[in-house]
Amino acid sequence: MSELDTLIQLLAKLPGLGPRSARRAALHLIKRREALMAPLAAALTRAAQAMRNCSVCGNLDTIEPCAICRDGERDxxxxxxxxxxxxxxxxxxxxxxxxxxxxxxxxxxxxxxxxxxxxxxxxxxxxxxxxxxxxxxxxxxxxxxxxxxxxxxxxxxxxxxxxLAQGVPVGGELDYLDDGTLTAALAARRAL
Amino acid sequence: MSELDTLIQLLAKLPGLGPRSARRAALHLIKRREALMAPLAAALTRAAQAMRNCSVCGNLDTIEPCAICRDGERDxxxxxxxxxxxxxxxxxxxxxxxxxxxxxxxxxxxxxxxxxxxxxxxxxxxxxxxxxxxxxxxxxxxxxxxxxxxxxxxxxxxxxxxxLAQGVPVGGELDYLDDGTLTAALAARRAL
CATH class of the missing domain: 3.40.1360.10 (Dna Topoisomerase Vi A Subunit; Chain: A, domain 2)
Structure with missing residues (x-):
């Protein structure tokens, strides 16, 4: 299998990319060899090496414990x-x-x-x-x-x-909401 | 900017991926560090190094001239x-x-x-x-x-x-075709 086919096959495994859009992405990358392809390869390598799951909360970070667990301002x-x-x-x-x-x-x-x-x-x-x-x-x-x-x-x-509270999403129209959400929103109604 | 943000920003530049799907792709990659992330980084690096535009026809290949230009079977x-x-x-x-x-x-x-x-x-x-x-x-x-x-x-x-001939696409329904295509298909009609 050629270098290009390997790249397309791997790109097609990303969520949101199918075989067709993976081909398009590969083409896009090869046209932007210096501006995008090389930096992306480097970023993937760096992230693969540096990112670890925090042993306390499971968040992803380069430090252990993660920045959120370390943050003294958080309650x-x-x-x-x-x-x-x-x-x-x-x-x-x-x-x-x-x-x-x-x-x-x-x-x-x-x-x-x-x-x-x-x-x-x-x-x-x-x-x-x-x-x-x-x-x-x-x-x-x-x-x-x-x-x-x-x-x-x-x-x-x-x-x-x-x-978390259940109810009508902000901007949501009642007409388009499912019965479960409407029932939950009605049951959890609050005084104005 | 963190390693993860860099990766997400670069992924978001691929056609078909927006900021949201780039985040999803980055997450997907990090969860599959060995199976997908490292091979993708390697494939990008290899393809960036190996792929060249054919000096004869402009096709992309690892050899020069490209395999299609070399192919003696082609007319x-x-x-x-x-x-x-x-x-x-x-x-x-x-x-x-x-x-x-x-x-x-x-x-x-x-x-x-x-x-x-x-x-x-x-x-x-x-x-x-x-x-x-x-x-x-x-x-x-x-x-x-x-x-x-x-x-x-x-x-x-x-x-x-x-x-290339212009006309009705295979599987196309006349009702859904634009006037230009229909006009072209009619003008280029062939005897059965």
């Missing part, structure tokens, strides 16, 4: 997320000033993912009575199963467990 | 294409057994692209009387302008100039 709240992408999404809001715990997945009987495959043990060992733990898991069956499991394990430990 | 026809992606598309059909000439763009007064910016000079120097030159340029204004320009320059040189 004692722990926000449990499924995935790094969720941590990044919450960080982008700038609305949360606590620390995180990345589970690296959700419980799934179908896929054979049990509690020992996630970082639930590390979470249980990490939390202290009186601390708030926000379960910011996806509103999917797997996410909610995992949230219930963690809530069960933390029951009676003196932890203050919370979860 | 003397030259197919003029705008871009490498078009060459690849024609090669995938397996229906063409001649050689190519990659223009690396089209004439465009708006973008300031003149004949000297394309490989038109090399094409004129390369063709011999009696040879067939297929103008397989895109059916866009720029593509057709470029085709007309090349046809003008080759007029009287004894070259047999042809262009």
């Amino acid at each position: 004692g709240t722990i926000c449990v997320v499924e995935d790094l992408a969720d941590l990044w999404a919450l960080e982008r809001t700038g609305a949360y000033r606590g620390r995180y715990h990345v589970l690296s997945g959700t419980l799934s009987a179908l896929d054979g993912v049990g509690p020992e495959d996630l970082t639930i043990g590390a979470l249980l060992a990490r939390v202290k009575p009186g601390q708030e733990v926000i379960l910011a898991l996806n509103a999917t069956v797997e996410g909610q199963t995992t949230a219930h499991y963690i809530a069960d394990r933390l029951a009676g430990s003196g932890i203050k467990l919370t979860r | 003397g026809t030259i197919c003029v294409v705008e871009d490498l992606a078009d060459l690849w598309a024609l090669e995938r059909t397996g229906a063409y057994r001649g050689r190519y000439h990659v223009l690396s763009g089209t004439l465009s007064a708006l973008d300031g692209v003149g004949p000297e910016d394309l490989t038109i000079g090399a094409l004129l120097a390369r063709v011999k009387p009696g040879q067939e030159v297929i103008l397989a340029l895109n059916a866009t204004v720029e593509g057709q302008t470029t085709a007309h320009y090349i046809a003008d320059r080759l007029a009287g040189s004894g070259i047999k100039l042809t262009r």
Whole structure:
């Protein structure tokens, strides 16, 4: 297989790129050999060497523990997320000033993912009575199963467990919302 | 800027990836450090070093002249294409057994692209009387302008100039075709 085919095959494994767009990306890269291709190769090598999962929270960083765990300005709240992408999404809001715990997945009987495959043990060992733990898991069956499991394990430990509010998304139109969201938003209605 | 941000910014420059999908791709890569990230970095470096544009036709290959120009089985026809992606598309059909000439763009007064910016000079120097030159340029204004320009320059040189047929795409429904295509298909109708 030629160098080009190898490159296209590897690019096609990225999420969001299929065989056709991988060809287009490879062409784009080769046309911008100096400006993009060489820097991308270097950035991949550097990131592969430097990035490590934080042993405390599972976040990805070049330092250990990660910058968020080190940050003395952050409060004692722990926000449990499924995935790094969720941590990044919450960080982008700038609305949360606590620390995180990345589970690296959700419980799934179908896929054979049990509690020992996630970082639930590390979470249980990490939390202290009186601390708030926000379960910011996806509103999917797997996410909610995992949230219930963690809530069960933390029951009676003196932890203050919370979860993200469910309701109408900002900018959302009622007409386009599913029944579950509308029901949840109605049940959790607040006084004006 | 962190290693991760650098990687995300570079990935976001690939066609088909925006800032959001570049983040997703970076995450995907870091999770598959050994299986995908390191091989991709190596493939980029190798391809950047090895791939060269063929001095005869402009095709991309690791050998010079390229494998298509070297191939003794191919006939003397030259197919003029705008871009490498078009060459690849024609090669995938397996229906063409001649050689190519990659223009690396089209004439465009708006973008300031003149004949000297394309490989038109090399094409004129390369063709011999009696040879067939297929103008397989895109059916866009720029593509057709470029085709007309090349046809003008080759007029009287004894070259047999042809262009791709225009008509109804295979599987195309008349109802969804634009008027231009329908008009062209009607004008070029053939006896059954």
